Structures are given as structure tokens and as C-alpha cells.
Amino acid sequence: MATSAAKKVSTLFVWILLGLLFVALAGFGIGSFSGGASQVGAVGNAQITAEDYFRALNNEINAQSAQSGQAVSFAQIRARGIDEQVLAGLTARAALSHEAAEMGISVGDGEVARQISQIQAFQNTSGQFDRNSYEFVLQQQGSTPREFEEDTREDVARALLQTAVIGGLTPPEIFAEILTAYQSETRDFTRLAVTERDLPEPIADPTDAQLEAYYDEFPERFTRPEARRITYAWLIPSAIMDDVEINEDALQELYDERIDEYVQPERRLLERLVFGSDEAAEEALAAIAADETDFDTLVEERDLTLADVDMGEVAPDDLSDAAAEIIFGDDENEILGPVPTPLGPAIFRVNAVLEASEVPFEDAREDLSAELAQEGARRAIDDMREEIDDLLASGATLEELGEDTAMVLGTLDYTTASEEGIAAYDNFRDAAAAVEESDFPELLDLSDGGLFALRLDEIVPPALPPLEEIEQEVANAWQATALREAVADRASQLVAQLAQGATLDDLGDTAEERLIRRQDLLPDLPATTVAQVFQLDAPGDVVMIPGAEAAHIVRLDAINSGIRDGEDTSVLLTIMNQTIAQSMATDIFEAYGQALQADAGISMNQGVINSVHASFP
Known part of the structure; x- marks a missing residue:
């Protein structure tokens, strides 16, 4: 090691x-x-x-x-x-x-x-x-x-x-045991969150002087990263959907094709257990009725699992006429049978009844229209592809595409953090990251059937915008910093009260965390919480952990050694031994x-x- x-x-x-x-x-x-x-x-x-x-x-x-x-x-x-x-x-x-x-x-x-x-x-x-x-x-x-x-x-x-x-x-056994004991140890602790509402006074808005001082002290927080200034022309189906004419007959035809989605008969969630004879099925039903057994036990006695007998969602048409009449004609009993099936007489358990449903054509019309319009827009864009390709091949600029075609012109200072508009498409992001200033624009596809072409105009170096342009951003950052410092100061004051005899429960509402391992992540707490808890030496020790919107006072309640003979511990010990030997x-x-x-x-x-x-x- x-x-x-x-x-x-x-x-x-x-x-x-x-x-x-x-x-x-x-x-x-x-x-x-x-x-x-x-x-x-x-x-x-x-x-x-x-x-x-x-x-x-x-x-x-x-x-x-x-x-x-x-x-x-x-x-x-x-x-x-x-x-x-x-x-x-x-x-x-x-x-x-x-x-x-x-x-x-x-x-x-x-x-x-x-x-x-x-x-x-x-x-x-x-x-x-x-x-x-x-x-x-x-x-x-x-x-x-x-x-x-x-x-x-x-x-x-x-x-x-x-x-x-x-x-x-072979490494010494004590080596793996020490590491396993370290890794499998857990701790219990109680925590108290100190938030903005626990402050004696609310945080005031920053003054102009405070904003300017914060801006000067932390310029790296507001400096814009290097960007690739890109001009692009794009066309997506949603941009021309409203111009697509929808044929009424096509709408009705699509509804008829999807009728199984819009009109569904009553269905039942069924489990089926098949027997060798009617007599055996009758005996099983009688035993269930007399509370001598139940459906789950019968399944287990046959060396089956519930997954083996599960039929899922079943409609009347999925069954024979005789079986459908028995199963869908009874709304009271959970266990039904014997029911004739191609595999032999069976008993059925009804787990749920799904009522029949119907979505009329008029209610489905809006969704169907949007689907046909989207499809029509994709076809229209596909029809434009050759014309746009020819324009680019003949030397047309992206600006000319914006004027002479349905494509929309735009510009973007692209960074890896860009994710709005066209930058939400992976195809565009890949092309924007790879394009060089010497490259000629080419027509590329978007995942929704759209098209785009782009050009790299320049590499924009990192720059700090003037304060007046990002004043609100600076104000928000100042507020966040002020909040973090204020709740941390308040939490430190409360820790001092603990040293004078107060208890954690006296200071506010507490929460308990039990059997926390070194590798655990607690999503509602600062990322360093677990590590800092494991640095405490003895039950009763307290630590204050600052966070973005709350500071946390944590008291160690117990140190729990790993269970040597436990299944998880023995597996960990084996892994440790193998890892140490290999290392x-x-x-x-x-x-x-x-x-x-x-x-x-x-x-x-x-x-x-x-x-x-x-x-x-």
C-alpha cells in the first residue's frame, strides 16, 4: 500500500x-x-x-x-x-x-x-x-x-x-482487521440547523460601496470563461408547425389507428394457478374458502413464484368466452374458479379491476393535430434540405440563408455551460466545440428533425464584465456570502451557549442521524459533514459545520464499532485481505x-x- x-x-x-x-x-x-x-x-x-x-x-x-x-x-x-x-x-x-x-x-x-x-x-x-x-x-x-x-x-x-x-x-491478518474496523465503524449524531430565520436581524440589501468592494475582491467569480462566438442558422419542426395544414380525414384515420389507446375495455390484473383436474382445483378452492390455506401458499407448494403465475393486465378478448364470462362476470370474489383454460382447469386471483375507458375523438383531437403537424413539419424541412445544401455549396452565407430560406439566424457565445435554445441539442454542442474558424458552414441534423449550420467567428477570451452590466448577479452573490457568514456566526454563538451549560435541544429543533458510515452521503447536509463527524473524538463532542444556506451544529452521540461476525463485515474483511495481498x-x-x-x-x-x-x- x-x-x-x-x-x-x-x-x-x-x-x-x-x-x-x-x-x-x-x-x-x-x-x-x-x-x-x-x-x-x-x-x-x-x-x-x-x-x-x-x-x-x-x-x-x-x-x-x-x-x-x-x-x-x-x-x-x-x-x-x-x-x-x-x-x-x-x-x-x-x-x-x-x-x-x-x-x-x-x-x-x-x-x-x-x-x-x-x-x-x-x-x-x-x-x-x-x-x-x-x-x-x-x-x-x-x-x-x-x-x-x-x-x-x-x-x-x-x-x-x-x-x-x-x-x-500473505499479509498479516491484523492489517485487514484494522482497516475493516476503520471502514465499518458507524457513528450516531444529533444536528441542529441554523438558518436565516434564526438570525436576530434579517440581512440588509448591499450598499453600492459594498457591491463595488465585493466585485473588486472576487473578480474570478464574475469573469466570463473563454467562449466561442458562433453564428448559426437553424430550422426546427416546432418553428413551422403552425403553418402545416392538417387534413381532417388524416386526423380521423390516425385516431382509428390508435383506437386501442383511446378506447380500452375493462381489464383485470390476474394470477392463474393451473391444476391437473377439476377435482384438484375444487379441493384447492374449498381449502381457501375454509381458511385452511391461501393462494400464495398453493403457489409456493407447487415450487412456483408469484411471477410464474402472474398474467398481468388481461382484457376479455385475451381469454376464451367461457373464462371471460366467469372472470369478468364476478365483481365480488377475489378467487375465482375452476376456470377452463388451454392448460387445464385453473383458479384465478383478481388483484385489481381497471375500469373501461374511452377518450372521444374530439378530446384526442388536439394531441393528434400536434403529432401530425410535427410530422408534417419534419417532412417539409426534409424537402428543404437539398435547396439549403445547394445554397451553402454555392457559397451562400448564413446571413443569406436567414434571408432567403425559412432558417432563423442567431449568434451565441458558446461555452460548455451553454444549454438554452439551440445549445440544448447535443448535435449542435458537438459541432460548436469542434468547429474551426477556417471551416465552411455545412448543413447538419438536429435530433428532432431540424437542420442547422454554423460558423465560428472568433474565440472570445475570458473577460470581466463591468459592474453595471452584472450588478444583480453581484448583488445575489453578495447576499449568498452574507447569509453564509451570518448563519455561521449565529451557530458559533449557540455553540458558546452549549459550553455554558445549554443543551442542543434547548436551542431549537434537532434531527438525529444513526449508523452513519464513513462513505455515506447526506444530501441535506454540507458535503464535509460525515468527514467532520468522524474527526470527533468522543460522544458529546460538538462541531459547527457552515453551509450555503444553513450552518449545522453537530453533536456526536455514539461511536459504533463494526460487527465482526456480520455478513457485510465479513465480506469487507475478505475484500480487504485480497486488496492488501494484491497491493x-x-x-x-x-x-x-x-x-x-x-x-x-x-x-x-x-x-x-x-x-x-x-x-x-
Whole structure:
């Protein structure tokens, strides 16, 4: 646990390779790097060839391309520093190979053959090792059986060395127990909120001098961020819906198509339990009537769940005529039957009755008209697309689109916080963030069927508006700050009263929080509340926690130790043990690898490295 979580992530790429028994099969079909015998570097007596480095880079490119779903170039890999990580991984492997050789660790041909025979790429359809497949795959990879078998031998030797270093590593049990006790501890506390209505006097409006002083003291609060000044032209269906003519026959036709939505018969929420015979169903009904059992018990005795017998919402047409007559003809009983069904005689339980409903055409007319108008507006916009596209292609400006078409012209100082008007559309936001000043406007789609085109006019640097332009904004900020300070001062005064013998209940209405864990978030309290409660030493301790609109006086009532034998605690203890063991193994193996590299010595040939890089397009 000596290293941070961030460092774990960065080093894991290098060292996890050392803990896995793997073979270099990724990247099948890649041709050999020219000059494969060239040496990129070495650790002691273990070489890192240009071929090794090329394949490792190519494998990483292929893996990231597969993960992202789009082609990843070598330039992108390099920009992220992944080439350095790949080379560091190869260096770490070479360090282990050098040490294994120095210690005389190796494996026999039998183990090498066993490892290779288990690789799926070398097996036939029956799962057996196939020599022809083996040689073909290696040929496609640009390798030979001898080279591959030696690589496998080295991989196994490295794995044996790793096992010798960190195998069986077990952290002290007390370590996990202490961390688990810390993590599972809970606390009880009582709190009192001090708000504006608890102040002796209301907060007065700020004077001009106070506003100016606040504005001068906190300019960063009012400075506008860098913005992208954009001119745009757009057209959305809602803007032309009123101009769309609605055909009366089309309205009626749409209503008729949706009749099942507007006219619904009586429905019932049913559960059905099927029996093998009428006699069995009758016996079950009689037992229910005599209070000897109930529907839930009958379901459970059949090894079923209520989900298995639930039919959901059922209309008369969903049942046979005989079943519908029995079920929908009885408005008094909850349990009905026996009822004939295609599966056999059944008893039904009625959980709810949904009354028949009907929405007349005239009541549905407004919604139907809006839907048809929206659809018609989308079609009209789609019909305009070609004309607008042609205008842009011929060099028309956005201003001319605003004059010659139905598109509406607008401007916007766009930032990531912009969300009104056209900035509410994700398509526009993406385009606004990506557009460059040299780009020509192009016609793009909006999610509701609308169209837009935009132009970046300039990048507006961060600026502080004059006070007179944002006076109300400054006044609101001053009021918020004054409120925060005033309630905090009042709460501090009340804490002083507690020190003189008053109780928290004497000061106002209190609320209790029980069994609060370190990781809990209390949405009605300041974000630091839980952390500050866990800094209190003993029951009775008090802390004042300021907030935006209220200050909170918190009294610690109890410190509750984690339940050692509880299910949650035992699970947490197991997780802690595993996490600590993995963290210790990573730290120890990382230190061991670094020591090996320092002792053996590392040499790199930057010319060969550059040559490998140059081989990528």
C-alpha cells in the first residue's frame, strides 16, 4: 500500500505482464519488421529485438483499435506515451529473463510442449493440437517453431521466478482487521440547523460601496470563461408547425389507428394457478374458502413464484368466452374458479379491476393535430434540405440563408455551460466545440428533425464584465456570502451557549442521524459533514459545520464499532485481505524488477527504436 492508486495503474501495465503465462500470438498476419535481428536494447544478457518491439507496438495498436471500434494510429499511441509503456514492459520482461538465466531457471521440452498444445489457435476442431495449424499460424506471424518454443520456454521461466518472489505472499491478518474496523465503524449524531430565520436581524440589501468592494475582491467569480462566438442558422419542426395544414380525414384515420389507446375495455390484473383436474382445483378452492390455506401458499407448494403465475393486465378478448364470462362476470370474489383454460382447469386471483375507458375523438383531437403537424413539419424541412445544401455549396452565407430560406439566424457565445435554445441539442454542442474558424458552414441534423449550420467567428477570451452590466448577479452573490457568514456566526454563538451549560435541544429543533458510515452521503447536509463527524473524538463532542444556506451544529452521540461476525463485515474483511495481498505483491514485485534492472544494467539503441517507429504509417 506504499504506492498510490494512481501509481498502481501506471505500473500495472508493466508488471502484470510478468505475472501472466502468455505467448506472443496477438497480431497474427503481421509481416516481420525488416532487420529483425537488430537490437533495440538489452538488460544484462537478455536482448530486446526490433522484431519484439515492433510486434508489441502493433499488438497494442490492434488492441486499442478493437476496444475503441475505430482505427488507432501509431501517432495517437505515441501521443499518449504508450510506446514508452510498451518498451518499459519489454525491458521488465528482459530483466526477468536475464535473472532466470543467471539463476539457471529453465523448463524442459515436455512442459514447453504442454503449454503450446493448450493454445486454442494451434488446435483443430476436436480441440487437439494440430501441427499444420501451428506452423501456419507462426508463418503468418513471421516466426518459426524454434523461435516460438524458445519464447515459450522463457515465459514459463519468468513465471516460475515470479512465483518464487511473490508466491504465497500473505499479509498479516491484523492489517485487514484494522482497516475493516476503520471502514465499518458507524457513528450516531444529533444536528441542529441554523438558518436565516434564526438570525436576530434579517440581512440588509448591499450598499453600492459594498457591491463595488465585493466585485473588486472576487473578480474570478464574475469573469466570463473563454467562449466561442458562433453564428448559426437553424430550422426546427416546432418553428413551422403552425403553418402545416392538417387534413381532417388524416386526423380521423390516425385516431382509428390508435383506437386501442383511446378506447380500452375493462381489464383485470390476474394470477392463474393451473391444476391437473377439476377435482384438484375444487379441493384447492374449498381449502381457501375454509381458511385452511391461501393462494400464495398453493403457489409456493407447487415450487412456483408469484411471477410464474402472474398474467398481468388481461382484457376479455385475451381469454376464451367461457373464462371471460366467469372472470369478468364476478365483481365480488377475489378467487375465482375452476376456470377452463388451454392448460387445464385453473383458479384465478383478481388483484385489481381497471375500469373501461374511452377518450372521444374530439378530446384526442388536439394531441393528434400536434403529432401530425410535427410530422408534417419534419417532412417539409426534409424537402428543404437539398435547396439549403445547394445554397451553402454555392457559397451562400448564413446571413443569406436567414434571408432567403425559412432558417432563423442567431449568434451565441458558446461555452460548455451553454444549454438554452439551440445549445440544448447535443448535435449542435458537438459541432460548436469542434468547429474551426477556417471551416465552411455545412448543413447538419438536429435530433428532432431540424437542420442547422454554423460558423465560428472568433474565440472570445475570458473577460470581466463591468459592474453595471452584472450588478444583480453581484448583488445575489453578495447576499449568498452574507447569509453564509451570518448563519455561521449565529451557530458559533449557540455553540458558546452549549459550553455554558445549554443543551442542543434547548436551542431549537434537532434531527438525529444513526449508523452513519464513513462513505455515506447526506444530501441535506454540507458535503464535509460525515468527514467532520468522524474527526470527533468522543460522544458529546460538538462541531459547527457552515453551509450555503444553513450552518449545522453537530453533536456526536455514539461511536459504533463494526460487527465482526456480520455478513457485510465479513465480506469487507475478505475484500480487504485480497486488496492488501494484491497491493503488497505489486509493490514487492515492482521493487524487485527495478532492482534487477539496476543490477544487470540497461542499454538502449535509440537509432533502432526510431527505425521501428518509422516503419509505422
